[in-house]
Amino acid sequence: MNSRTLFRIKGTVCDLLLAVFILMFIVTVAMSATVGNVGFYSHFLNNKQITAELKTALDEETESIAQKTGIEQKAFEFAVGQNKISTVQKEMVKSAFSGSDYNYSDSANIENCYRDGITEFYRYNGMELDQTTLEDAVPLACKAFNEVMGIKNNIEFSQFTHFLSKTSIILAVASLIFALALCFRVFTYSGGRTKMYSHYACALLSAGVTLVLLFVLNVITGYTSKLYLTDNKALNIALSGGFNAYFLIEACFGAALIIAGASMMLYVGRYYRHKAAKIKQEQEINNSVYVASAYGDVTIGDIAKGSSKENNG
């Protein structure tokens, strides 16, 4: 292997390493700002499918409470129905990210909702309600509501979200430092000449194409929709929505990188073609301009050839 091939391999390895760090930087920066951010998921919690999923789960729970306490199951549905669930479901993400107990009675007044709602249902239908039974049923209904809105794998999930929000920032900073160091390495490696842009362009294109390809793969395989992050089906719908958006954002970054890389590559190609045309034009001028010398009239090109021969000799 000659030194020229070795030099080119070293350059390519450098480009690929730079691509890896650019990729890591974008993936982790987008991660901490989107899927690592509690507020991001709230945009995906306004989904009717989630409300329907929560209502079904809550109805199942309240049915068993109704059988235990003797209170009408419809009274529970009347007290906390679809409207209440749809207003409270935005808070689900807080409970998931908090990593600890979350009581919806504190924030959404669920306890009073059940107490007043059940009383109102019995009064409206002209039935008698035993207060002791009501007092027994309300805490059970609240507990059921908390369970339906919460997740059981809180520790696992809080570690995961910690990784997404905090660890990703550390990784992003580390990737940025390595990427900048490699940029400087490419600069010194190419001696600051225009060809260094082709190395940068190669790295940008590699990272960009990868990001777009990851998005396409996710669309084809539906990877994020199969992610089983929590034991709460409704929350998983919102999470997969968030992850889909994250991949879309990454694809946008990827497209931007591809445009930047392609522009750089086109610039390099145009620069060297222009340079070659200029050299050719200069040579043609040199070969057509005659000057007087001791050997008669010679072209500038001949003089240049002669001096280079002397230098080589």
Place this chain on the structure above:
Amino acid sequence: MTDKKGKDSLSRNLRTKGIVIPVLFAVTVVLICMLLSNFGLGFLPSGTHDDALTTTATTEKTEFDENEFSHIVQD
């Protein structure tokens, strides 16, 4: 002749750096990601872990009631 050779070399170089290497890199990274997701990523929660102590539901705590204990002693 040399000029044509130089132009070809430049085009080949740009094509390699602009298309071949990025596509190969992207395919390799995507394949690695697919392999990792098949083997199961360690930091991804399984969603099936059932830890009663960490449930979001309000938990009923059994606490030592000092007053109750004093009644028993007095009785």
